[in-house]
Amino acid sequence: MSAGTSGAYWSDRALPSTLKHSLLGRYIPQFGGMTGSRDGRVVYLDGYAGEGRYESGLPGSAEIAMRVASKHLSQHGLRWTCFFTERELKSVTRLREIAGIYQKQGVDARVHHGSVGGVMDEVLEAAAGLPLFLFLDPCGLGLPWDRLTQALAARRTAKRWPPTEFLMNFSMVAVRRLGGNARSAKGVEASSERFDEVCGGRWWRDFFPAGQDVAPGADEAVAAEYARRLEEATGMLVRSIPVAKAPHHKPVYHLVYGTWREHGLWVFGDAAARARDQWWQELEVEEEKHEPDALFSTTSLIRPDARALTAAAIPAIADNLEQLLRRHRRPIKLVDHTADVFGDYYGQVTEVAARAAVKHLHEQGRTPSTGVSRNKEKIRDLIVEPAR
Numbered sequence: 048m049s050a051g052t053s054g055a056y057w058s059d060r061a062l063p064s065t066l067k068h069s070l071l072g073r074y075i076p077q078f079g080g081m082t083g084s085r086d087g088r089v090v091y092l093d094g095y096a097g098e099g100r101y102e103s104g105l106p107g108s109a110e111i112a113m114r115v116a117s118k119h120l121s122q123h124g125l126r127w128t129c130f131f132t133e134r135e136l137k138s139v140t141r142l143r144e145i146a147g148i149y150q151k152q153g154v155d156a157r158v159h160h161g162s163v164g165g166v167m168d169e170v171l172e173a174a175a176g177l178p179l180f181l182f183l184d185p186c187g188l189g190l191p192w193d194r195l196t197q198a199l200a201a202r203r204t205a206k207r208w209p210p211t212e213f214l215m216n217f218s219m220v221a222v223r224r225l226g227g228n229a230r231s232a233k234g235v236e237a238s239s240e241r242f243d244e245v246c247g248g249r250w251w252r253d254f255f256p257a258g259q260d261v262a263p264g265a266d267e268a269v270a271a272e273y274a275r276r277l278e279e280a281t282g283m284l285v286r287s288i289p290v291a292k293a294p295h296h297k298p299v300y301h302l303v304y305g306t307w308r309e310h311g312l313w314v315f316g317d318a319a320a321r322a323r324d325q326w327w328q329e330l331e332v333e334e335e336k337h338e339p340d341a342l343f344s345t346t347s348l349i350r351p352d353a354r355a356l357t358a359a360a361i362p363a364i365a366d367n368l369e370q371l372l373r374r375h376r377r378p379i380k381l382v383d384h385t386a387d388v389f390g391d392y393y394g395q396v397t398e399v400a401a402r403a404a405v406k407h408l409h410e411q412g413r414t415p416s417t418g419v420s421r422n423k424e425k426i427r428d429l430i431v432e433p434a435r
């Protein structure tokens with residue numbers, strides 16, 4: 048399985064990367080803001096950093112992080128220590144040029160030529176006592192399970208401080224290809240063993256039995272099971288966002304996010320919904336570029352209407368809230384119950400839907416809480432009371 052990028056990769060951003068970069072660019076400033084205020088410092092690793100910037104001028108993941116670091120430094124005095132590792136010499140050379148721009152602005156950007164595994168210990172050492180964010184975005188298979196879970200275990204503390212989070216690319220292309228490999232009599236055992244290492248065992252092979260039909264959705268089942276196992280092994284809240292090249296296509300990868308903080312889960316879900324919307328926007332722009340004379344774009348016909356989605360989500364979230372209130376029999380703060388509040392709409396709708404759901408519940412006399420922020424509290428900090 049190739050782990051490098053093809054020649055065209057860095058010419059311009061492909062659609063899946065629109066979602067990935069939009070999500071990264073929306074989420075990591077909030078991670079820095081939420082976790083960095085205590086010590087004024089944050090540590091960041093982009094383990095498969097690439098070139099930093101596309102030839103088209105758009106920022107890649109590394110430049111996105113450096114921009115955030117530069118802005119946080121100048122506006123809030125918050126210092127990001129950014130590690131970037133890249134294995135390809137051509138890519139790391141370009142990455143160093145981009146990093147140079149930000150180093151001149153005072154950003155602590157450390158570029159390493161080599162494998163991500165080789166810098167992990169240095170990163171963990173630099174992050175001792177400080178918030179740490181890991182962005183792991185390989186083209187094919189990523190970090191072995193043991194390496195990943197050991198690094199996270201080393202960061203786990205009873206007090207949940209300092210916080211650690213990750214966002215990781217889990218390749219669905221690799222799952223499908225290796226699934227086929229595992230069930231084929233001509234399959235290469237070494238390739239399957241490499242995936243065993245990534246998954247922390249042979250369990251994934253059960254989804255691709257030799258001599259039997261593969262169940263529909265076996266690839267998605269592997270991704271879900273991987274996330275579940277990661278949650279179990281780390282005690283983190285883990286959510287996974289599918290990313291496709293086009294509507295109704297199978298995802299090329301999942302972006303798997305992990306955190307020990309409910310606040311992280313809330314903000315990430317909101318960022319994911321906004322990033323998804325940007326993905327659709329970009330799809331429309333691309334289509335218009337290729338078919339400028341079309342009266343209307345196909346995308347505009349199939350793009351989910353964000354307002355309709357939110358309208359459908361509001362009563363569902365209101366019901367979720369009512370169930371939570373029944374279960375807890377006391378006032379609840381929204382952010383303490385992110386997954387239960389959003390339910391199936393997690394990552395689909397923005398936090399605005401949660402406030403609207405509280406208002407909806409209030410209008411129906413199901414809570415005395417109005418959903419209005421009295422002291423300018425954020426939506427996630429709204430308290431909702433049970434019906435009297």
Ligand SMILES: C[S@@+](CC[C@H](N)C(=O)[O-])C[C@H]1O[C@@H](n2cnc3c(N)ncnc32)[C@H](O)[C@@H]1O
Binds near residue numbers: 051106186
């Ligand atoms: C998908 S690309 C990265 C894209 C980049 N994160 C972005 O979003 O702009 C994956 C990169 O990882 C590099 N790579 C592959 N295996 C690696 C490893 N073990 N350690 C470090 N870099 C690696 C590849 O050369 C390639 O440039």
